[in-house]
Amino acid sequence: MAGLAGRKALVTGGSRGIGAAIVRRLAADGASVVINYRNSAEAAEALAAELDGDGRRVRTALADVGDPDAARALVNRAAEEMGGLDILVSNAGIEHFGPLASLTFADYQRVFDVNVAGQLFATQAAAAVMGEGGRIVLTSSVSARIAVFEHSLYAASKAAVSALALNLAPELAARGIAVNVIAPGGTRSDMSAENGGHYIHPALRGLPPETLSRISSAWGRFAEPEEIAAAVAFLVSPDASYITGSTLAVDGCRM
Template sequence: MSTTFDGRVALITGGSRGIGAAIARRLAEAGATVAINYRSNAGAADELVEELRAHGHRAEAFGGDVTDPARIADVVARVVEEFGALHLLASNAGIEHFAPLADITLADFENVFRTNVGGQLFAVQAAAAVMPPGSRIVLTSSVSARTAVHRHTLYAASKAAVSAMALNLAPELAEAGIAINAVAPGGTATDMAAENGADYVHPALAGVEPQQVTRSMNALGRLARPDEIADAVAFLLSQNASYITGSTLDVAGGWMR
């Protein structure tokens, strides 16, 4: 089955780089008008917009911090004002966190949950208020929600909450004709992963080649490419997934449980 988004307007939060940028490219290539939300990296967002426009796609960047409900509501309002509607939401904005239990602070907790959980909840709240029936939403969870990763507790807990959110919002949003699901990526080759990569390794694996560590973590023995995650998001946003809602789809290369 083909995936086409002709006539559909998509908002991608955290869309300026990594998985978010890959989602924007994938949806634009399939015909969507894309609204690229960013928090601070205006330069990267503008570069992506210019890239997409150069290929004949309709795109615009919208600054706004998802951790502020008023700001994300304003982003949604500006998207609708600019493009006339909003049909698709890919909620991708999030932050990483690694720390031993003894070092986790209240500020860490509030920052991670405000971004990874609250940011997605209020993006859905704002989007669902303006979406017509037949619209679709995809949140970003993680395989960390069900897999023990060294010193990853706070991040993992926040992503488990995201999967619970998708499951529990499904019947409520179905009343409005809106489907909601989540993707759970495994390790993905992004800037954020590179910045935090050393923290993935348990001390017992110190000195082991990174490829060997990755091979021990999933069946395919490698990190995902951002476009592979984007393909899964595009599927869940498409009518090919018309009977799927409330689910979390692993996109993790056979991540070991």
């Protein structure tokens, strides 16, 4: 519990899947946490009720981070609610698969609004209220560095996130704030259950899930959400004090 005791965190997209695992890990390490959600109010409130107490506060906040004004307002609300902000974990994101011929500007706008602009403007607002020792963790994906059939729009959005962190690092380091990125691979969650099959080339689709998991990483399985959360916990901890601008692949050596 001592590692993050007294620290105040905001996790976007924190009501389910990887986000919920991150919330649980930060709370277990002693942090007070604001859980952002867009649709899953019931799950967010249940998670907050489960974790609140033992010297930490856990609260919820509705916001669509794809709206820059809403993203900024969310960060400011979290800082006001908690009496400051030390950690931002920008986890919210949306998937997209589709052939080039069918892509529309609306597709592009929604994916980049959430996956890129949402992370950028949440970072902007967080940096404005953080002090020395602030920690920001953004979310990319293994998709930014592998080729996946009909996945160009999503992959481009996630590649942009790593470029953002790399170039923000020296600016934020001048203020004592570290910014890093996690890039998960296949992870067991409701999102992966819905979209995992799309990561396989059409010629191989139809294989059973256990086969897909065996060929997705060197470990022969999908990651557990808690394993992604552990990487985040490391990056926001004092042990990562000299790491900034980096993208940490948490993909089990994607094959």
